[in-house]
Amino acid sequence: MAHLQLDSVSLRYEGGAPVLGNLSLDIRADEFVVVVGRSGCGKTSLLNLAAGFLAPSSGQVLVDGRPVTGPGADRAVVFQNDALFPWLSTAENVAFAARLAGIAPAERRAQADRYLDIVGLAGLGDRPIWQLSGGQRQRVGLARALAAEPRFLLMDEPLGALDAMTREAMQDLLLEAWNRTRTGTLLITHGVEEALYLATRVIVMAPQPGRIVRRLEVDFGRRRLAGESARSIKASPSFVAAREDLLDSIFEREAA
Amino acid sequence: MSLDLAEAALAPSRPAERAGPTKAAPRNRPVVAITAALTIASLVLAWAIASHFQLVSALFLPSPVAVGKAFVTVARDGFVDATLWQHLAASLGRVFAALVGATLIAVPIGFAIGSSAVGRGTFDPIIEFLRPIPPLAYLPLVIIWFGIGEPSKILIIGIAMLAPIVISTATGVKGVDADRLNAARSLGATRRQLLRHVILPGSLPAILTGIRIALGAGWSTLVAAELVAASRGLGFMIQSAAQFLVTDVVLMGILVIAAVAFALEAVLRWIERRLVPWAGKS
Numbered sequence: 001m002a003h004l005q006l007d008s009v010s011l012r013y014e015g016g017a018p019v020l021g022n023l024s025l026d027i028r029a030d031e032f033v034v035v036v037g038r039s040g041c042g043k044t045s046l047l048n049l050a051a052g053f054l055a056p057s058s059g060q061v062l063v064d065g066r067p068v069t070g071p072g073a074d075r076a077v078v079f080q081n082d083a084l085f086p087w088l089s090t091a092e093n094v095a096f097a098a099r100l101a102g103i104a105p106a107e108r109r110a111q112a113d114r115y116l117d118i119v120g121l122a123g124l125g126d127r128p129i130w131q132l133s134g135g136q137r138q139r140v141g142l143a144r145a146l147a148a149e150p151r152f153l154l155m156d157e158p159l160g161a162l163d164a165m166t167r168e169a170m171q172d173l174l175l176e177a178w179n180r181t182r183t184g185t186l187l188i189t190h191g192v193e194e195a196l197y198l199a200t201r202v203i204v205m206a207p208q209p210g211r212i213v214r215r216l217e218v219d220f221g222r223r224r225l226a227g228e229s230a231r232s233i234k235a236s237p238s239f240v241a242a243r244e245d246l247l248d249s250i251f252e253r254e255a256a
Numbered sequence: 257m258s259l260d261l262a263e264a265a266l267a268p269s270r271p272a273e274r275a276g277p278t279k280a281a282p283r284n285r286p287v288v289a290i291t292a293a294l295t296i297a298s299l300v301l302a303w304a305i306a307s308h309f310q311l312v313s314a315l316f317l318p319s320p321v322a323v324g325k326a327f328v329t330v331a332r333d334g335f336v337d338a339t340l341w342q343h344l345a346a347s348l349g350r351v352f353a354a355l356v357g358a359t360l361i362a363v364p365i366g367f368a369i370g371s372s373a374v375g376r377g378t379f380d381p382i383i384e385f386l387r388p389i390p391p392l393a394y395l396p397l398v399i400i401w402f403g404i405g406e407p408s409k410i411l412i413i414g415i416a417m418l419a420p421i422v423i424s425t426a427t428g429v430k431g432v433d434a435d436r437l438n439a440a441r442s443l444g445a446t447r448r449q450l451l452r453h454v455i456l457p458g459s460l461p462a463i464l465t466g467i468r469i470a471l472g473a474g475w476s477t478l479v480a481a482e483l484v485a486a487s488r489g490l491g492f493m494i495q496s497a498a499q500f501l502v503t504d505v506v507l508m509g510i511l512v513i514a515a516v517a518f519a520l521e522a523v524l525r526w527i528e529r530r531l532v533p534w535a536g537k538s
């Protein structure tokens with residue numbers, strides 16, 4: 001079973017203070033790991049290590065026990081700023097992995113339309129990227145990563161630019177996509193409720209150096225998948241308690 | 257110089273303007289166009305007045321009408337054994353031959369400088385050496401080495417075009433968004449695929465800008481290039497006219513060069529808009 005491992009990794013950018021200190025994290029297929037923590041605590045750096053964009057200063061990043069030497073098609077990334085290709089149409093952006101794999105245009109188009117439909121952008125395939133709104137672009141970025149059918153999905157605040165309503169719809173979409181594929185997922189967010197709602201495990205990070213100060217197993221997402229409504233979950237006493245608990249551990253560590 | 261004018265002239269053909277910070281620009285366009293037209297009109301008026309009242313001798317400053325007449329005569333009957341169109345065709349041919357050659361050489365060099373330390377170390381000194389040398393300085397050397405034929409003229413223009421294209425291409429390559437490169441790599445792109453699918457399209461706007469600047473540099477070198485035993489060309493026509501003190505043809509030649517450069521600039525901007533409509537938008 002797919003297994004992504006960060007084993008006692010430390011990271012310091014050239015000449016700077018350590019950004020991550022001796023951090024360990026495991027993500028398995030079947031898991032939806034959500035990382036929260038205040039701005040600048042090293043969340044993006046952590047994701048960049050997992051993606052292979054950065055090499056740790058010490059420690060190791062492993063996939064199925066083998067060291068990661070760089071980015072690869074097994075770990076698709078959704079970026080904090082969309083990082084789409086403006087010279088390609090929306091559909092060609094979504095099917096970029098297929099284009100790299102040499103798949104024929106017609107088939108690429110069918111794939112793109114399928115995934116655009118999943119993220120609620122059906123019919124926008126022919127639009128140039130620069131004529132999409134920020135929220136639409138983020139969803140194209142998500143569709144592009146999903147279409148690559150990776151073994152791990154790494155997402156850096158993928159819902160950051162969305163309005164509240166679209167955001168909730170996209171959360172459900174993420175849950176369903178995860179439930180269908182059981183792709184091991186790492187998601188970074190600033191939203192505590194979002195973290196609880198999506199995660200099978202919530203990770204709280206604290207800064208200087210970035211480290212994990214809290215791990216919390218939750219099952220609200222599974223309750224949602226079992227058919228309970230989002231409102232009833234978010235209003236339930238256990239959710240409220242978990243939220244307060246999580247906020248406490250974010251702020252407590254911040255004050256320290 | 258002509259950049260803003262070209263922009264003003266081409267404003268209406270802009271594809272669907274979207275909301276955003278660029279929105280303010282179109283509102284200024286008519287103002288720019290009107291002011292530009294006024295400037296040109298007053299310059300021509302001052303010129304007409306100066307020559308009409310003989311403030312300056314006609315030998316030094318022929319009237320606008322005389323220049324217009326020179327245009328018609330040279331277009332119809334020719335000057336120094338060729339019509340205006342033949343002169344123009346000769347010059348355009350040289351400039352375009354130089355542009356094609358310079359682009360084919362400069363773009364790969366720009367990629368090498370922009371993407372690798374070795375490439376940078378290899379080519380940077382050459383480009384930095386060539387860049388500041390005025391064409392008239394290397395002109396004699398080119399003649400000694402390559403003779404006085406057509407290739408020498410093209411070479412002189414081409415050398416002037418090299419540096420702008422190399423430098424813009426290198427800047428464009430270096431400026432390719434790191435997240436886009438990472439995105440492609442995490443979707444399985446190999447090094448070649450990165451080049452083909454991300455770096456090349458990503459630096460295309462900069463390459464086109466370089467070509468546009470190079471074209472300007474090429475035109476400015478034209479007269480120097482046509483000093484070399486030419487028998488046709490706008491630069492040659494101007495020089496011959498100057499030797500016989502046919503000032504109206506000199507002025508007419510200058511205006512034709514300006515007009516052609518302006519038109520080419522407009523064409524290139526149109527190409528940019530078609531080819532890289534996203535440039536500056538994300």
Ligand SMILES: Nc1ncnc2c1ncn2[C@@H]1O[C@H](COP(=O)(O)OP(=O)(O)OP(=O)(O)O)[C@@H](O)[C@H]1O
Nearest residue numbers: 013014016019037038039040041042043044045046
């Ligand atoms: N390329 C870099 N070079 C040097 N320092 C960096 C670099 N990237 C990030 N840092 C520093 O590392 C720390 C962690 O940055 P990181 O981007 O991982 O934070 P983050 O948790 O993702 O923040 P945010 O929530 O605002 O996105 C910050 O203090 C930042 O200044």
Ligand SMILES: [Mg+2]
Nearest residue numbers: 043044080156
């Ligand atoms: Mg970040």
